[in-house]
Amino acid sequence: MNETSGVSKFIENVKSLADSVTGSIFRGGKPDTDKARASVVYNNFFMHIQSVKTHVNTLRPSYTLGLGLIVFFLFAFVFTSGIFLMVYYNPSIENAFRSVKNINHVVFAGKVIRNVHKWTGEGMIVFLFLHMARVFFTGSYKSGREFNWLVGIVLLILTFMLNLSGYLLPWDQLSYWAMVIVSNIMMSPKELTDSLGITKFLDVGTMTTDFVFAGLTPGKEALNRVYLFHVMLFPIAISIFVGIHFWRIRKDGGMTRPEEFTPKDSDKSYAPMSDKVGGIFPTHKTYGLMELATGKTRAVDRDVENTVMSWPNLLIAELAVLMFTLAFALIYSYYVDAPLKEMANPLIPENPAKAPWYFLGLQELLSYSAFMGGVGLPTAALIGLALIPYLDREQDKVGVWFTNKMGKRIALESFIISIICIIGMLVFAIKFGWLRSWFPDIPQLVITIVNPGSIWVAFMILWSLFTIKRTGSTRMGAMALFVMFLVSYVILTYFATEMRGPNWGFYWSKSQWPIH
């Protein structure tokens, strides 16, 4: 070995530097064979969460509608824009409002970043509900995916918490009075414990409020703590549960799909089927004893036909969803500003004082009974949602929208009935009042238990049981319940947003609000 060859070797290495670095990162080389395309996916940290091959049904836009992915991307945008906001935001009651005002009016691009943060955060809620509806109506909570539905419910709760904690941070009139309402909702188990006379021994309300707000009235420490929850606890928890959620999708055998599946001509436009026979994944797989012995492996005994390489088919679809989501978020945030009212003033309540819109349906129920609307019914709804996959265990027609013809009919029927009943209930409560207007001395416990909200929930449960009896199918009962839940959430939210004015009175529109 002499000196010149050492130097020339070094020069060669310098020349091929770009290639060797790239090659060390992407070990499979250029993805122009199926083998290399596979290795792109499973050799890459970010991509190995996806399978090497993807079923065509998963790629059909009309099946998933990309909704779960949209929520995930929105979370990514919230996360990123949140870091930008943290540069200027200061969580103290003296400076919180000023720093948000600063972000809104002085900081370069601050307003757009705050808008993106606000709208993508609230967009998560909208798309989470849509995603949940898609999963429900295609029966995708079945056949081994029960636990992932539960993880999804946890993510729904965490997303609500993330949004709510963020709502309180600007310390303007909106946030302050929303915070007051929230602290009182957390105190509302007192309504029940008081009526039962056990507040002395078990004061759940005070304990919770103390834990979250470090006191019973929102102030210095409450803001600090809510900030901690918003920027640390909830994002970390969501990231962990999103990880579990994605991991379970793979472990549960990918997205659901109908038993009988035939590719259509239109599928070719987004998923070119390989006409190669054989390759590294021949149609007839062989299985080791171990794979067969571990039980419910979904892929065993199924051939891998109707799948295409994830690279590039799935990735192109994902990128398209990303770009649409980003474009929509940016355009919306450019034109629509996040609200910022005057600085919080504990002496002058907003009239009407409204919670964030996604809780307004609950606030409408709250106006009948604080405990039922704020704690009792939401808990019942969440438990009901969580139990759906365990109470409806019919395993046929998984992966088919609305299961069958009867499913479509039940969904439509429940849709119409719930719209009529809930509007009827609201009209009744506004026109005739409720128990206390008729019997002024009625005990609080009676109102806590018997109010329009609880009667409506009882009706939903009974109707669902009736549907099960009528159709002989638990899936149809779940369908009726879920449709009614969605309809009531939407109608109550709309009603409380648009038709409740000062003193929580009824008004057809905001223009009729009296000047006060």
Next chain:
Amino acid sequence: MSSEVHDKDGNVSRRDFLTLSAVGAAAVTGMGILAGVFRYAKSDARYEDSKVFKIGKPENFPVGTVRKLDDKKVFIFSDDAGIYAISSVCTHLGCVVFEMEEGFQCPCHGSKYNKIGKVVAGPAPRGLPWFEVTQDVDGSLVVDASREVPAGTKNIFS
């Protein structure tokens, strides 16, 4: 489980005893940590105003006075039967009520109270609390918002 941990003489085997002790110790430790976390989060000092405050001499409140102390969230009334203090915080969700001819009204969810703070309409679970009013040695009146008194308790001070 109980059938497994007993051997044929009905005694717990050494192995099972140790396992159960370990599980028990882990459970106790876990609950201890949880209790500690909650106790830690319960703030001992509060940045809130004192619940007990002076409102001035009785002669500042001649018969017929209705005064709303905004920052203390309390109404002070004075009539023939004496001086009394009623909270201005709605018992439903904590909004501040305002006074009307027939009593009080909450702007948030439409709860209404009569003149003595009793609920007459709306979702409020309880009436507005009445607070204890006493007189300090220097002659000024003291309201203690942490002590409730029965509605209708009025005291004449001189």
